[in-house]
Amino acid sequence: MRIIQYTIVWGMLAISLTACSSKKNDEDNKATSAKATKVAIVDVDECLPLIVAEHLGLLDSLHADVKLIRKGSIAECKQAVENGEADACVNDQAIGYKLITAKKARIKRISQLNDKVIAADREGHSFYMARMAVDSLMKALQPVFIIQVENIRVRMNMLITSNIDAAILPEPYASRAVNMGNYEIKVKAKSNSKSITEKQQPLLTKKIAKLKEPLSIAHDSIRRFGKENYERIWK
Numbered sequence: 001m002r003i004i005q006y007t008i009v010w011g012m013l014a015i016s017l018t019a020c021s022s023k024k025n026d027e028d029n030k031a032t033s034a035k036a037t038k039v040a041i042v043d044v045d046e047c048l049p050l051i052v053a054e055h056l057g058l059l060d061s062l063h064a065d066v067k068l069i070r071k072g073s074i075a076e077c078k079q080a081v082e083n084g085e086a087d088a089c090v091n092d093q094a095i096g097y098k099l100i101t102a103k104k105a106r107i108k109r110i111s112q113l114n115d116k117v118i119a120a121d122r123e124g125h126s127f128y129m130a131r132m133a134v135d136s137l138m139k140a141l142q143p144v145f146i147i148q149v150e151n152i153r154v155r156m157n158m159l160i161t162s163n164i165d166a167a168i169l170p171e172p173y174a175s176r177a178v179n180m181g182n183y184e185i186k187v188k189a190k191s192n193s194k195s196i197t198e199k200q201q202p203l204l205t206k207k208i209a210k211l212k213e214p215l216s217i218a219h220d221s222i223r224r225f226g227k228e229n230y231e232r233i234w235k
Helices: 002-035 045-055 074-082 125-135 152-160 173-179 209-225 227-234
Strands: 037-042 066-071 097-101 117-120 145-148 166-170 183-185
Touching (some): 037 045, 037 074, 045 227, 066 074, 097 173, 117 125, 117 152, 125 145, 125 166, 152 166, 209 227
Parallel strands (some): 037 066, 117 145, 117 166
Antiparallel strands (some): 097 166, 097 183
16 A cells, blocks of 8 residues: 555655646746847748748757748838847848849840839849849930839749739749749949949847857758758748
């Protein structure tokens, strides 16, 4: 009888300890989550290492204390910082944009953009690139129209369905559109300057020092297995 009683007591104690341990782990996870730096990002190539690091569990295992918040546009990323949902966001000026024209529009030169419609995001660097294309045609008799389309996926879908004549797109969306028969036009700020699609600043603030190791491993994984291996992560 005593053996049975001891077994019951030890069993109850084990359950109690397990429950306490589980509760403590939950509390620790909540505390870590509360301290984590929340970074708003968009699904573009420049953010792929961050997404891969998250996908491989590196942000947790290497205690990077970073939580990613995925948004559909640069405007949404900035809004997330403004309303306190995120602590930092992707640096839009670090994203390489391309001018892609719709297949049915048959536009292969900037001079053919007269009286056409370009989709861009007024809150981001893509609008600057669209303006550069338009400014080169200021002497044209017919204007070029820039319309506001914040969401990157929506912008690409409008292009491939020929609802617009052109769009400013980052990778991987630009390449996807070109692979469907649409056309890329090179845009330069000035005749003697570098392409304005060249990345100008670091992607994220250097203050997030703990990202260095997980991002390094993620970069190695992308180089080893190829960007295509992680395409499904975008979806």
